[in-house]
Amino acid sequence: MGITQISDAKSWEVDVINSDIPVFVDFWAEWCGPCRMVGPVVEELAADYDGKVKFVKVNVDEANELASKYNVFSIPTLILLNKGEIVSQQVGAASKESYKNMIDRALA
DSSP, X not given: OOEEEEOSHHHHIIIIITOSSOEEEEEEOTXXXXXXXXXXXXXXXXXXXXXXXXXXXXXXXXXXXXXXXXXXXXXXXXXXEETTEEEXXXXXXXXXXXXXXXXXXXXX
């Protein structure tokens, strides 16, 4: 399934809000060092949870309105949504384990 890049509200609506499985969202930017550290971890998670969780990346420089709507003031911010509702959120880089715990709690 891989990771979907989202840069507009229409894609967000289709890929995130209307998703029938939980969605793990990585709000990031090209210039953000911690975001670059988190990127490979998110790719590993996307492989680990293929078919169970959808993974999307939102570049805050390209999708400022989405970042504002979800009160993303620092990046990376990782949000897990289920049926369009936020079920978990992590601000700042964290370990793969902490992201797995976030996801596993939502799937339980």
